[in-house]
Each structure stands twice: as structure tokens, then as C-alpha cells.
Amino acid sequence: MKFIYSIISLFILSSCVGGKDLNYTSLNSGEQITDATSTVLDHQPWDDLLKKHVDDKGFVDYKAFKKDHNALNKYLQYLNTNAPTKATSINEQFAYYINLYNAATVDLILENDMPASIKDISGPLGQVWLVEHVMINDKAYSLAAVEKNVLQKMGDPRIHFAINCASFSCPKLQNTAFTAANLNSLMDKAAAEFINSDKNDLSDVANPRLSKIFDWYKSDFTDTGVTIIEYINKYANSAILKDASISYKDYDWSLNKQ
Template identity: 30%
Template sequence: MTLSGVSQNTNVFFTEADAFFEANVVNGKVAYASIKDNQGQLNKLLRLAEAFTVSGDDESINKAFWINAYNICVIKGIVDNYPIKSPLDKAGFFDKDTYKLAGETLTLNAIEHEKLIAGYKDARFHFVLVCGALGCPPLINEVYMPATVETQLDIQTKKALNGSFLKVNSKKKRVEVSQIMEWYKDDFTIDDRTEIDFINSYRTEKIPDNYRLTYFPYDWSLNE
């Protein structure tokens, strides 16, 4: 894989991450048992992530790095505690356990909220940050790359909002969506938009404004 305009050290991280996801993710499911049995590739990737240099000048590199870093650290956290049935089986999985990334020590929540949501005010991140549960949008089997991260964000958001992330009931004039949109409502309603406004900006078949929005329970079962 070639990433034009990206330094050699940065390129190594993205190349290794791409190989890791391709080898260990199939149809959104992660081969945790296999990774646990052979952790060399994962540990190499974590060393590269720790040494990664984040630049304030290049949003595309930063976005791609932090998305991949989050997904890699989720896998690391699960592998360290495997076998488990859910990331919630490990107390502090999201808000206490830390990882060394780009010279900092961060929790998963800090990556999501401080490095991505707070910095870019972009709800699309919720469709690419995969928390290790079946209720999350599926993990893709390739790296998020600086040159294509905006397109990839759009693709994953569209897939979710035109797929199983929501259920439309035209008879009852109701749309059920994942609890992700309840938990992070503020992210989806920036600039006086409603949640349905956000959904319709990515939906092929638009949801009428008069439909009632409800939330279906989140599935915290492990995505394996």
C-alpha cells in the first residue's frame, strides 16, 4: 500500500495496521482467540502506535490514526482479558484501562471524546469506532487511511443508516435506532439539526419528519 505525502514512519503504521485488520477481521467479526495465541503482529502495531507522531497540521492523518488506534486498543483490551463474553465484563474497559499512543497515555474514552469528537465535532466517528460489541457498527477489514478517511467515514455512516442500525415502521410512523444515538444525542444534533435530519443526510430512503424516534437496546455481546 502506498500513501502519498505521508512520511515513511507514518506509512509503516498504516501499512501494518492494514495487514492486521485484513488478517483478523471477517464480516465485522474479530478473531480474538487467534490473535491471543499469536500476539506478535498486535504488539508490533502497538509499538508503532506508541511512537507515532501526531501533527496538528494534518487533520486527515490525525483522524485516521486515532480511529485505527481506538480499534486496535479495543482488540488489545479484549485479547488481554480473553475469553470474555463482552467488553463490559472487564471493569474500567473504557474509562480506566490506558494505552500508550503517540507519546500519551490514554483511555478509550479519551481517544473517542478528546482526540476525535471534541476536536472535529463529527458524529460520523460513532460509525467507525468499534467498541468490541455486536451493537457497534461492524469493524472493517482494512485500515482507515489519511488519503481516504473522509470517504471511508461517509461509506460506513451510509451503510449503518441504510442498514440494521435503524428499523423503520411505516405503519406506526416510527423509526427505531441504536442506543448510540441516544447516548451521544448532542453529537447528532449540532447546528439545530434533529436526529432524523442527520439520518436523512445519509439515507437513500428518507425518514418523514413526523416519525417518532425510539431506541432499541444495545447488544454488548462480543463481536467474534
């Protein structure tokens, strides 16, 4: 059983069903374009929905959101037909893919009648992350493809605090839309809020208990040459010890509903 699970996990990480032609490196030829004159997308409709249905703690009123499902679908269609190109600035690309991931996740929850957990939604190999639900240029991709083929390859581990998987242990869904203008400040805010929240327990500076996110995506946080502890201490209100013994908290996949 463990072997089968490992094979499935490797398949998810390496291939991302429905995402082979969605690749940040090929999209940008490895360049991080900073042209300030590139097209600015309008994320105000998403911002309005977030402020209406998401509280300051990141919990979602899905029942009320359901009444605005048409507005959400209209925004997702706008993103579908306004995908980034090589001429799109790096901050615009980040904002686009973060908002797309979060909006598509909310849409997935609404379309599946607000299950007790996102993991209750079936998908290829039993993985909801592989459901080809996200539309970009009229092609269907999975949430895994957006996260692993694009966002992770953009090289900023703060994306793990910005995207939300509709679960209690996830970083909270910000009730402000990401834009090119607020990207860095909002990602810093998301990182600080998550690291200092009850999703981590930093009270024992010698034996902190961290979110599994720091285990699952360890290489993303350490690729810049820092340790997990050094990364956390950039945002922690009280620094943990450099030689602290780290353990990880159980992950709660229950729906992040109000």
C-alpha cells in the same frame, strides 16, 4: 442508585481518567491543519491484520487474532511513538486516532481472554472505558479519553460509526484501516452501512427504532443545525418522515466475535 450512576456518568464525560493532558483543542489550538506535506503514517500492518481476522460483516476471529497478538502490539507501539503533532494534517489525525482506538480495543479484548462482553472487563468505577490502556508518547490514556477528549472534539459525528467497541450493537469494525487518503470515503461508507443495518429499524418510516448511539451522542449529530432525522436521511436508503416518532433499540454488548 440512580443518583450514584448519574455522578459516575458525569465523571466519565467530564474528566476522562488518564486523559486530562490529551486534548484536541490544546493540541491544535483549535485549527484544522490541511498541510498535505505532513508526515504520512503507515497503517498497512493494521490493514493486513483486519483483512486477515475481520469478515465483511465486521465480526472478529479473536482466537486467530490472538496468534498475531505480537504483530498487533508492534503496530500499537508504532502509533505510540508516532503520535500526531501540530504539523499533522487533519485527515492524518483522524486516521491515527480511529485506528488507535480500534486496535487498542482489540488488544484489550485479547489481553482479557476474550470475555463474553467488553463490559465484563473491570476498570475504575467499574468502567472498562476508563482503563488506562492506550499508549501515546509513552503516556497511558483510556479509551474514553481518546473518544471524548480528541475524536469528539474534532467535530465530525461520523467517528461514531468508525470506532468500534467490540460489541454486537456497535457499528461494525471495518476490515480496512483508515488513512488520510481514504478517510472521508470510508467514514461515509461506515455511516451508510450502520444506518441501513439491523442496528436500526427504519422499516416503519413514521416510527423508526434507532440505535442508542443516536441517543447517547445526540448533540454530536445535531450540532451542525440538523435534526437526528435529517442526519439519518442523508445516508438512509429509504428516508424516514421528518415528523417521525423515534424510539431506541436495546443495546447488545455481547462480543462481536465470529
